[in-house]
Amino acid sequence: MKLLYWLDEWLTYSREEQQRRLPISGDDLLDDVFVRYNFVDLNKPLLFTFSPAGTNVQEQDLHPDFAPWGYRLANKQNVNIIAFQHLGVSNWFRSRNLIFFLEQLATLLAPFNSRLGYGLSRGGFAVGAFANLLKLDQVLLFHPVSTKNKALAPWDDRSSTDIAQKFDWQGDYHDLDLGKAKGYIIYDPTNRIDRKHARRYQQLTHLRVFGMGHGTHATYLNKFGFYKQVAVDFMLHQQLDLFQFRQQTKTLRFKEDYYKRLNKANRSSSHRLGLLSKAHQILLDEKEAHVQEHQAQIDIQPLIDIALKHQEENPQDAIQLLEVAQQLAPDDPLVEHTLKQLNK
Known part of the structure; x- marks a missing residue:
């Protein structure tokens, strides 16, 4: 736990000396979670990221240049970053060693005045569960999962819920606990389970993207730069331009390839395919109206x-x-x- 020792010593210096000793970077292995950090400027936000499902790294995959999910994007924006990468397929950041690390870390972050959290799906769960502990100010969550505690979310009947039951869902940090954090939660309202999880995040601004699905991030939405642009705005400004966001999602939904890939991703569910088909037809009609509206403005x-x-x-x-x-x-x-x- 090199980071904890370094922070403990770093806190003994004046703020000017703390700034002078930056940048500092490094990594730790906490049971089944790899953490990498990079501190560049006390006047910049400190961002926490937790990896989503689908980034199933094994310990043997780690190497000196390995970057957890979200790490490189944060570095490009020149913000401070602590990135947590789960190892293995079924991993919900429930390791006792990880929790101990976070509890100790939370006491050593006083110099950072702005703290952010960013996560998708499983990573979003971790951001929500540890937000109050880490005193996050703003969070950005996609594809919400608030808990895998069946007593709190009995309607979450996904296979991932049954698999996750091997972990402790009664102990500390098993449910969302945002504290005073504000921010955004982005999801598809046609996804029954996501919609119910999202309702539990009442203090966040809800941004609904019709037809977005759940868990398509690794291949599909990234192709259109959707997550990247939203995340960059969040890192740099700690808020989203809602007008620009709606324009971006409107443009995204007009892409035929978007629906083709979503249909492929959801081919095992006739219910989801039906919803997507309906959404596609609605948006085809909307696209035609959009084109006609702009045709009237074109000087031929x-x-x-x-x-x-x-x-x-x-x-x-x-x-x-x-x-x-x-x-x-x-x-x-x-x-x-x-x-x-x-x-x-």
């Missing part, structure tokens, strides 16, 4: 002018230009008349 006159100017020497090019103009403004009488003349 430059296309018409160029087509008319070159209709004698290059009639086929003129026709192609006018056909584009007709797609943008299908009811324009001048375009229709000119096309008829050129096609004779």
